[in-house]
Every structure is written in C-alpha cells, then in structure tokens.
Amino acid sequence: MSNRPRLTSTPITADLLRGALDLERTERGLLPHRLPARARAQNTDGQLAVAEVQPSGVRLVLRTRATVVELDILPTKRVYAGAPPRPDGVYDLLVDGRPAGRASATGGNTLIIDMATGSSDVRQGPADTLRFDGLSADPKDVEIWLPHNETTELIALRTDAPVEPVPDRGRKVWLHHGSSISHGSDAASPTTTWPALAAALGGVELVNLGFAGSALLDPFTARALRDTPADRISVKTGINLVNTDAMRLRAFTPAVHGFLDTVREGHPTTPLMVVSPILCPIHEDTPGPSAADHAALSAGKLRFSAAGDPAETAAGKLTLNIIRGELARIVQQRAAEDPNLHYLDGRELYGEADSVELPLPDALHPDAATHRRIGERFAKLAFHAGGAFAGA
Missing domain, CATH: 3.40.50.1110 (SGNH hydrolase)
Incomplete structure (x- = not known):
C-alpha cells in the first residue's frame, strides 16, 4: 500500500490567481490572459496574441497547510526554426514569499515559428503534472509563478490539505x-x-x-x-x-x-x-x-x-x-x-x-x-x- 498522502482537488478560480486580467474557460481548464477580451478582439497581430497569453507575472496564490501541491498543466512551448532549442519554461514555488522550489513541464504543445517567413505552426502534445512536496504542515502562503515565456493552460489543482484564497495583505x-x-x-x-x-x-x-x-x-x-x-x-x-x-x-x-x-x-x-x-x-x-x-x-x-x-x-x-x-x-x-x-x-x-x-x-x-x-x-x-x- 502506498504511503503517499491522499490528495483532493480544488477548483482553480479567479480568487486563487493574481496578475491576469482575464481567464478563458477552455475544454480542459483555464487559460490566463494579460489583456481583456475586448482588447484581444481588437488585436490583429500574431506576435501580441502570443505574448499576452504568456503568463508573465501570473501566479497561483493560496493559503494552506498542504505538504504536497500538484498542478496539472498544458504548456505551449516556442521553437524558432533554425535556432537552438529554447529552455523549458520554469514554474517557481514561493512559500511565505521565499523561494522553495522550481519545476519545468515536459510534453505540451509546440509553437514553431519561422522568423524568415513569419509563418508559424502548432503541434499538439500531452498535458503534464507538476508536483511540489516536502512542504511544512504549518499554515502558509503558497505561490506558484507560471512561466513568463510559456503559455500555460491550468487544468487541475490537488493538495493534501484544504486550500483557501490568501487574504488581502494591504500591499499596493x-x-x-x-x-x-x-x-x-x-x-x-x-x-x-x-x-x-x-x-x-x-x-x-x-x-x-x-x-x-x-x-x-x-x-x-x-x-x-x-x-x-x-x-x-x-x-x-x-x-x-x-x-x-x-x-x-x-x-x-x-x-x-x-x-x-x-x-x-x-x-x-x-x-x-x-x-x-x-x-x-x-x-x-x-x-x-x-x-x-x-x-x-x-x-x-x-x-x-x-x-x-x-x-x-x-x-x-x-x-x-x-x-x-x-x-x-x-x-x-x-x-x-x-x-x-x-x-x-x-x-x-x-x-x-x-x-x-x-x-x-x-x-x-x-x-x-x-x-x-x-x-x-x-x-x-x-x-x-x-x-x-x-x-x-
């Protein structure tokens, strides 16, 4: 029998996310946007369409006693034709504001960009699961900062203790x-x-x-x-x-x-x-x-x-x-x-x-x-x- 703690799912909702101006409901989960829908509807530029959906500064923020946090995600990675491979996007874990872990996702979709012609193509790939464990069982603020340069669709959040939004700390x-x-x-x-x-x-x-x-x-x-x-x-x-x-x-x-x-x-x-x-x-x-x-x-x-x-x-x-x-x-x-x-x-x-x-x-x-x-x-x-x- 496994000694791994039993994890329960918590819906990913707007009150658990910071840094996004809009959340798009997809077939799999949520896609954070850094421009509102009205702005996106007025944009015709592919470069901006890619940039605004890359979640720079967007983070999952929660208050919990959990010692294990799992996050199912579907990333989209960029590849420039003819250029060396780019490193995988990084997910930073902060606990009470201090660095506590780092992870990257394998799999996911691939956006292939040809800088010579301006063309692009998307190849579909599988979702992945990030796991952060060994955390203190004390009450704490947990933040998972999404990659600044890799589109991330949020599918599921699981923990071994209840999760709630972090209260307003009065920060500007x-x-x-x-x-x-x-x-x-x-x-x-x-x-x-x-x-x-x-x-x-x-x-x-x-x-x-x-x-x-x-x-x-x-x-x-x-x-x-x-x-x-x-x-x-x-x-x-x-x-x-x-x-x-x-x-x-x-x-x-x-x-x-x-x-x-x-x-x-x-x-x-x-x-x-x-x-x-x-x-x-x-x-x-x-x-x-x-x-x-x-x-x-x-x-x-x-x-x-x-x-x-x-x-x-x-x-x-x-x-x-x-x-x-x-x-x-x-x-x-x-x-x-x-x-x-x-x-x-x-x-x-x-x-x-x-x-x-x-x-x-x-x-x-x-x-x-x-x-x-x-x-x-x-x-x-x-x-x-x-x-x-x-x-x-």
Missing part, C-alpha cells in the same frame, strides 16, 4: 507596461524577470503587462491600463517602436499623449512613471527595423542587427536617442498640470558601463544577471526613499 498594486524586456525575455525564471524582482524588493503586488514586441502605444492596451485597479503605474516604451519601424516622430508624439490621456481617465492622480528605453547600442542612433542576423542563425545563434539608416532620421524615423528626448519633453510639458507624472531615463537602469560589463547577448535582450541589475535599480529609483513610488 504596481501595474507595469513594457516590451519583451519587461515581459522577461531571457530571464532565468518568472520570479527573476526585472519587474518581478523590483516588485519583491518594493513590497508591491505586480500586474505585468509587458508584451514581447508589442509595446506599441496601442489604444486597447491603454484602455486595459485605464480599467485595471492600481496604486502605481509605469509605462516603458520605445524599443518596439524602433525595432518594428512602426511610426515616425510626427505620429509618435500625439500617440504618447493619447496613451497617457487614456490611462489618466481611469487613474487621474495615481503616481505614473514614463520610462524610456534602456541602452541598446544597435539602435541608439540607427533606426529600425531590427532584423535577425541570418549568418548567426546559420551558426545556431539568435542575434539581431539594425536594418535602418541613420540618415533616415531626417525624414522622421525614430531612434532610441530621439525617443528619449521626446519622452522627457512630453513628461516635462504634462507635469506642469500633472504633479504625479514622472520620467525615468532607461539608461539609469542599464547604461554604457553596464553594456561593457554585461552586453546584450542577442543585441536586444538582457540576460539573467542584467534582469537582476535592472530590477534592483528600478526598486531603488522608484520604490525606495525619494522615489516616485515611495510612500503611502
């Missing part, structure tokens, strides 16, 4: 929007993306609307920010506008004003920080679009280059330096009537000296050590004494 909610760097690209795990690290250091609850390749000042994203309860808000924008070559300076300035106007409709006095891009040498003074380095791909490496011409800035093409200057000007102009609006130059998070010590491995995205540095610096600049997000 930080709502953040940004690009793939905010999404967590190339971070080691979901709790070590720079926003997750900064939130932990700042003692706040994170809602992460960082979308890989998709911080493009979309009006439906602004409305999602407007309609989401928050005590602190940050908007980090710029790099995606350059590497997609999405707009010129003439369109950029009113788009930023419109985005901020929409956010302010729902949060008229909430501390709001506009964050410009971190240093990215290939695009500091060279416009986009960004292009995959096919020579690097043929050698089994993923790397990017700038495909624009610096001379094109005369016609309004955007570079990171142009964007930083305009964002600083816009915030200064608006702050005369909006004292709770603040600006942070992204190079204070990652600048020239950092680029020498910790260069961006693919020329666009920071590695795990750089995520930690950015998170620590953001926490110090925003949440600690004198920061825009400090205080009550």
